[in-house]
Amino acid sequence: MRSERERLVRNIGIEHRRICADWQCFSDLAFDATERLLAELNWAREEVDALIVVTQSPDYITPATAIVLQDRLGMAKTTIAFDVNLGCSGYPFGLHILGSMIAAGALRKGIVLVGDKCATVKEPLFSDAGTATALEFDPNAAPMHFDLNSDGSGYKAIIQPVGGHREPFGLQHMVPFRDKDDEPWQWPGAFQLDGPAVLSFSTQQVPPSVNKLLDYAQTPKESVDYFVFHQANRMINETIRKKLGLQPEKVPTSLHDFGNTSGASLPVTMTVRIREALEVKRNRLLLSGFGIGLSWGTCLIDIEGAKFPTLIES
Incomplete structure (x- = not known):
C-alpha cells in the first residue's frame, strides 16, 4: 500500500486533496468565497451587476446555481446571474465573458465563481474547491488578451454519460459490472x-x-x-x-x-x-x-x- 501511494505521488504529483463534507455543495464553497471577497473589497451587494457561475457541479439541473446564489448572497434583483457549464478550462472563459460585458459598458462590477465538487475517496486525482474573482471597470486598465x-x-474523453436527456438515469445504471473476474467493479453511470x-x-x-x-x-x-x-x-x-x-x-x-x-x-x-x-x-x-x-x-x-x-x- 505504501509503495502504491508513493508511485501515485511520484507519477501524478498529488499527495494531499480537499474533499467536501457530504452536506456541502460547490455553491457552499462559492458562497463562502464570495462573502470573504465582498468584505475584502468593501463592495455593497447591490453594486454587483453580474454573477457568473462556471461549474459542472450545479445544485440542480434547473434552475441555474448563479440565480440561487444571487438570492442567497442578498444581491439586487437587477444582478445578471447565469451559469456556464465548463470545467477545467472554465476560468479563462469566465474572465472573458465578464470582461467583455464590462468592456461593452453594460455593467461596472461583476463576480465570477469557478470550481467544482468532484472529489471521491477512491479516485486519487480530483479535489473540491470554489473560488470568487471580482472585476471592476477601469478606463486605464491594461487590455486582457x-x-x-x-x-x-x-467530448467522450471526459464525460458523465448518464443523467441527462440523452441517457436518463435508470435502474440499469445501479447494477455494477466488470469485464474480467480480476478487474475492479464498475458502475455504468460513473x-x-x-x-x-x-x-x-x-x-x-x-x-x-x-x-x-x-x-x-x-x-x-x-x-x-x-x-x-x-x-x-x-x-x-x-x-x-x-x-x-x-x-x-x-x-x-x-x-x-x-x-x-x-x-x-x-x-x-x-x-x-x-x-x-x-x-x-x-x-x-x-x-x-x-x-x-x-x-x-x-x-x-x-x-x-x-x-x-x-x-x-x-
Whole structure:
C-alpha cells in the first residue's frame, strides 16, 4: 500500500486533496468565497451587476446555481446571474465573458465563481474547491488578451454519460459490472476519463495556444512573470512546461498540496503560491485552462493592486 501511494505521488504529483463534507455543495464553497471577497473589497451587494457561475457541479439541473446564489448572497434583483457549464478550462472563459460585458459598458462590477465538487475517496486525482474573482471597470486598465478554443469531436474523453436527456438515469445504471473476474467493479453511470486521450490533447494543444497568444499580444515569454496552468497532473504539466521551455520558478503549482481542483485550479494556485508577489507589484500573468469539452483557453493579463483574500478551509 505504501509503495502504491508513493508511485501515485511520484507519477501524478498529488499527495494531499480537499474533499467536501457530504452536506456541502460547490455553491457552499462559492458562497463562502464570495462573502470573504465582498468584505475584502468593501463592495455593497447591490453594486454587483453580474454573477457568473462556471461549474459542472450545479445544485440542480434547473434552475441555474448563479440565480440561487444571487438570492442567497442578498444581491439586487437587477444582478445578471447565469451559469456556464465548463470545467477545467472554465476560468479563462469566465474572465472573458465578464470582461467583455464590462468592456461593452453594460455593467461596472461583476463576480465570477469557478470550481467544482468532484472529489471521491477512491479516485486519487480530483479535489473540491470554489473560488470568487471580482472585476471592476477601469478606463486605464491594461487590455486582457484571450485565445479560446473548443473541439467537440473529443467530448467522450471526459464525460458523465448518464443523467441527462440523452441517457436518463435508470435502474440499469445501479447494477455494477466488470469485464474480467480480476478487474475492479464498475458502475455504468460513473464519470469517465480517458487518460491517454486527455494527455495527448493537453500536451498537443496547450503549447501552441500559449505561443499563439503571445504572438498576437506581441509579448515575449521573458516579459511574463508567471505562467499558471490548470493543475491536471504532474506528467501533463511538466510536459507542457518543457515544451514551452519555461523555468520551474516561473510556473507555480498547487498540485502536490491541493490536487486537481478543476476550473478552480488557476485562482487556487495564484492564491496559495504567488499571492504576496501579486499584491506587492504589477505582474504579467499567462493563465491556461484545459479539459472537458474538449476545450482550452489561455489569457494574458496584467495584475496590479489586486486583493487576494487568504484561502478558506471550510
